Amino acid sequence: MKNGLRSARTWRRISTVIAATAMVGGALVACSSTGTGSSGSSDDVAAALAKGGTITYWSWTPSAKDQVAAFEKAYPKVHVKLVNAGTSNDEYTKLQNTIKAGSGAPDVAQIEYFALPQFALSKSLVDLTSFGFDKLKSDYSTGSWNDVNIDGGVYGLPQDSGPMALFYNKAVFDKYGLTVPTTWDQYVADAKKLHAANPDAYITSDTGDAGMATSMIWQAGGHPFTVNGTKVGINLQDSGTKKYTAVWNQLVENKLLSPVAGWSDDWFKGLGNGTIATLVTGAWMPGNFEASVPDGSGNWRVAPMPTYDGKAANAENGGSSQAVLKQSKNQALAAGFLKWLNNSKASTSIFVKSGGFPSTTSDLESSSFLNQAPAYFGGQKINQVLVDGSKNVLSGWSYLPYQVYANSVFSDSFSSAYTNGTSLDPALQSWQKALVSYGNQQGFTVTGK
Amino acid sequence: MTTLSAARRKGQSPTARRDRKDWKGWVFIAPFAIVFLAMIVVPVVYAIYLSFFRDQLVGGNAFVGFANYVSVLSDPKFWGSLGRVSLFLVVQVPIMLVLSLIAALALDSARVHGAGFFRIMVFLPYAVPGVVAALIWGFIYGDQFGLAGNINHLLGFDLLQPLSSNWILGSIGNIVTWEFMGYNMLIFYAALKVIPTELYEAAEIDGAGAIRTVFSIKIPAVRGAIVIATIFSIIGSFQLFNEPQLLKPLAPNAISTYFTPNMYAYNLSFSGQQYNYAAAVAIVMGIITAVIAYVVQLRGTSQENR
Known part of the structure; x- marks a missing residue:
């Protein structure tokens, strides 16, 4: 879940060192027997659940423990070993190592949407169409279902989703007479007005974030990454991308962005004390506000994403799925657990209760979810705004089959633009160059435009 | 032995x-x-x-001979990172060792009140795990709400910017100095303790003052310890990893993924799955470190034997 991901991100980066150390041990332990289970039909899933067995599940979702407990209660013969193998990149590193070692991988693992293609295309995941999971399409929001559909296969079931929205501090907006922007031009105007009125205050903070940039390009209608098997096209100067930089460059070049790194201690304080007035991010954010920005309570509101031309358009930011590993010796049982985990009311209700933003349409449309009016957001029915936003997510976006790496080197290309306040376009070109050369080194056929 | x-x-x-x-x-x-x-x-x-193979996401594993080494030797990112730690080494190590030596001499002079307390306080940072230390300093360096930020607010202008690109190497040097000064001090102090007291008596009879004793007896006597500490510090500098890696989330635009050779190798293998290339980087770096440490040892001991 992105929720947990974000709040834990700072700690995650800190713990990379620990993870690296643990890795050495992990790699040694991983050298035991190898096994590949057989895949099967939906009947096999039911049979496997009845027969029982033990499976391992890697996840950093805060509600995972309760979900596993509820599952074991419903299927007493199945034992699920829940392992928190780290958040996001930490987990992917371990996952990649176990895949490379040929053993030690879990049966089911949490994988964010941006990382899913990487594992799917390297043939590490089970295509769940063999269990008839392609028929579950109508149960999920369009955006999240697209995210698990890779190259004609279904490689995971969506857990949560992150349709974007504009979170804004109403107290700051009232104080400086700002209008809640519906277009990006208004957003830039607000940014100038606010910073002129109070030099300590900024419309938002951005020190360069790959997830944010790709989502913004997505929302602008860009398709910088095209993937067809191992043929990859990268064009980080397409019309959508240029639409995004045309707006964002104004903020970067005029130093209208707070230079505070996201998810840092300073950042949370800035969100609380009004020096960071808005946040453009995924629908999983409210839980983080309540947990980490207590000072902002009552001040924050949610509005739809500003657009370029007044026509509603949205993108996803973050979100996770769960997938079955090819290495699993009991793929049918793993699939059974996965289906219960992300496709049963019993499980998703636990997830929603923990503050997650679901991907299942039944939860998204339930009146109890839509009518939640958290006091933190001044009693606003924020889920209605967020769910509305999820309906406008543009289709046709795809991430790179090596997006985990791409995101990790993002700041190498963007640091000087953000530090010196220069155009993002040369940075995008330099990032593209790095991605083209990495992709070709890794055996893809990458063409950059 | x-x-x-x-x-x-x-x-x-x-x-x-x-x-x-x-x-x-x-x-x-x-x-x-x-x-x-x-x-x-x-x-x-x-x-x-x-390091002799190349394993690709697509296409599998293949023997490539010395191709990885050829790439490393012409990799501007690698040389850039090596240059950065070399600069760090040339500036930070002498400062740290001089401070350690002064602290050790002060302790040894028996003129410090509460020497035991002083020794513990200087040594204490070494007992703080590197991860925790970098976190603490991260809070201090915060230019919005950290101590640096507070000082800037007090002065009314941005005097301190420890997390900016121009300052970051110095900021890291400051952390490393704080961390390892006490450790090196203990090495020097232990060496000073074993100097035979007759030498001091002889010096006193010859009419040498405290300063003369320091330069003519104490420092020559601890030369071996200084060489050892220098070698440890050289290796430590080339292996710089914890501090920049932990400060990266706070200063993402000042610290790149190839800020130091170790960070570069780490990111190559753990973000990019380029294990083979990372292995080549590690081997090249190991050889460079070994050569430099060996040269320092040779020079240090030859002077000692002179």
Whole structure:
């Protein structure tokens, strides 16, 4: 879940060192027997659940423990070993190592949407169409279902989703007479007005974030990454991308962005004390506000994403799925657990209760979810705004089959633009160059435009 | 030490040693040898093996000979990172060692009140885990709400920007100095303690003052310790990793993924799955470190023997 991901991100980066150390041990332990289970039909899933067995599940979702407990209660013969193998990149590193070692991988693992293609295309995941999971399409929001559909296969079931929205501090907006922007031009105007009125205050903070940039390009209608098997096209100067930089460059070049790194201690304080007035991010954010920005309570509101031309358009930011590993010796049982985990009311209700933003349409449309009016957001029915936003997510976006790496080197290309306040376009070109050369080194056929 | 005892035994009974094969010796060093073999030799050999291959996400594994090494030697990111730690080494290590030496001499002079307390306080940062230390300093360096930010607010302008690109190397140097000064001080202090007191008496009779004693007796006597501390510090500088890696989330635009050679190798293998290339980077870096450390040792000891 992105929720947990974000709040834990700072700690995650800190713990990379620990993870690296643990890795050495992990790699040694991983050298035991190898096994590949057989895949099967939906009947096999039911049979496997009845027969029982033990499976391992890697996840950093805060509600995972309760979900596993509820599952074991419903299927007493199945034992699920829940392992928190780290958040996001930490987990992917371990996952990649176990895949490379040929053993030690879990049966089911949490994988964010941006990382899913990487594992799917390297043939590490089970295509769940063999269990008839392609028929579950109508149960999920369009955006999240697209995210698990890779190259004609279904490689995971969506857990949560992150349709974007504009979170804004109403107290700051009232104080400086700002209008809640519906277009990006208004957003830039607000940014100038606010910073002129109070030099300590900024419309938002951005020190360069790959997830944010790709989502913004997505929302602008860009398709910088095209993937067809191992043929990859990268064009980080397409019309959508240029639409995004045309707006964002104004903020970067005029130093209208707070230079505070996201998810840092300073950042949370800035969100609380009004020096960071808005946040453009995924629908999983409210839980983080309540947990980490207590000072902002009552001040924050949610509005739809500003657009370029007044026509509603949205993108996803973050979100996770769960997938079955090819290495699993009991793929049918793993699939059974996965289906219960992300496709049963019993499980998703636990997830929603923990503050997650679901991907299942039944939860998204339930009146109890839509009518939640958290006091933190001044009693606003924020889920209605967020769910509305999820309906406008543009289709046709795809991430790179090596997006985990791409995101990790993002700041190498963007640091000087953000530090010196220069155009993002040369940075995008330099990032593209790095991605083209990495992709070709890794055996893809990458063409950059 | 082993050569010493072997030589002594040889002197005692040169023939007796032949009957008893040296398997007993092996038993004694076995605990060390096994760990050394499993944790140092095997991984290094494995890394060398890895460095001759290229494993791709698409297309699998292939033997590429020295191709990875050729790439490393012409990789501007690698040389850039090496240049950065070299600059760090040239500036930070002398400052740290001089401070450590001054602290050790102060302790040894017996003119410091509460010497035990002083010793503990200087040494304490070394006992703080590096991860925690970098976190603490991260809070102090915060230019919005950290101590640096508070000072800037007080002054009314941005005097301190420890997390900016221009300052970051110095900021890291400051952390490392704070962390390891006490450790090096202890090495020097221990060396000072074993200087025979007759030397001091002789110096006093010759009419040498405190300063003269320091430069003519104390510093020459601890030269060996200084060489050792320098070598440790050189290795430490080339292996710089924890501090920049932990400060990266706070200063993402000042610290790149190839800020130091170790960070570069780490990011190559753990973000990019380029294990083979990372292995080549690690081997090249290991060789460079070994050569420089060896040169320093040679120079240091030759001067000592002069």
